Amino acid sequence: xxxxxxxxxxxxxxxxxxxxxPFPKGQNPNHPAAGSTIKVExxxxxxxxxxxxxxxxxxxRDLCLFTLGINTAYxxxxxxxxxxxxxxxxxxxxxxxxxQRKTHKYRPVxxxxxxxxxxxxxxxVSDLQPQDYLFTGQRGCLTVATMSTRVKTWxxxxxxxxxxxxxxxxxxxxxxxxxxxxxxxPLLMEAFGHATQQQTLxxxxxxxxxxAAIYELEL
Numbered sequence: 662x663x664x665x666x667x668x669x670x671x672x673x674x675x676x677x678x679x680x681x682x683p684f685p686k687g688q689n690p691n692h693p694a695a696g697s698t699i700k701v702e703x704x705x706x707x708x709x710x711x712x713x714x715x716x717x718x719x720x721x722r723d724l725c726l727f728t729l730g731i732n733t734a735y736x737x738x739x740x741x742x743x744x745x746x747x748x749x750x751x752x753x754x755x756x757x758x759x760x761q762r763k764t765h766k767y768r769p770v771x772x773x774x775x776x777x778x779x780x781x782x783x784x785x786v787s788d789l790q791p792q793d794y795l796f797t798g799q800r801g802c803l804t805v806a807t808m809s810t811r812v813k814t815w816x817x818x819x820x821x822x823x824x825x826x827x828x829x830x831x832x833x834x835x836x837x838x839x840x841x842x843x844x845x846x847p848l849l850m851e852a853f854g855h856a857t858q859q860q861t862l863x864x865x866x867x868x869x870x871x872x873a874a875i876y877e878l879e880l
Contacts, residue, residue: 700866701828702823731834738805743794749791753776753777835853835865
């Protein structure tokens with residue numbers, strides 16, 4: 662008897678014939694081994710950000726997702742939970758108060774003109790209704806797995822080397838807040854919903870650089 666075996670990347674399912682079955686716990690090959698982690702990186706090159714926006718110029722939904730991701734500290738699942746009704750009337754300087762799924766706390770984010778322009782650009786060419794998810798594909802709301810794959814592809818397409826995924830977008834926001842604006846770590850810690858400053862430093866991957874820099878002072 663021939664049994665068809667298919668792998669569904671978006672839902673982490675094994676399909677036998679027409680029946681979709683999840684992998685047994687701990688046996689999903691798409692997940693890291695127990696005790697190991699896969700760290701994704703922020704985009705540390707401003708020119709790469711510009712190049713990604715350029716290749717997404719004719720894909721307003723993806724451009725909106727990318728732009729919102731790097732201009733807010735929202736997690737991927739929080740971005741993907743947005744509905745059209747939550748954002749369609751917002752203007753630059755307005756506050757989007759979104760509940761964090763991980764901490765169950767509300768985090769207000771003031772949207773800048775770039776974020777608002779990306780939302781308006783997407784809504785102008787879509788036929789979405791207020792109750793629809795903002796980031797919808799042919800199969801419904803985009804998933805975190807799909808978003809992660811897209812971010813990897815965008816980064817690869819502009820020549821970036823390293824590990825990238827859905828967390829890359831919010832990490833990019835935090836990285837440039839710290840490195841360009843000098844935003845204090847306690848403020849970033851609050852924005853990310855982290856418990857400690859050490860967690861924020863490790864999350865952004867900038868601690869080693871800053872520690873190395875303090876030894877450059879010559880007395």
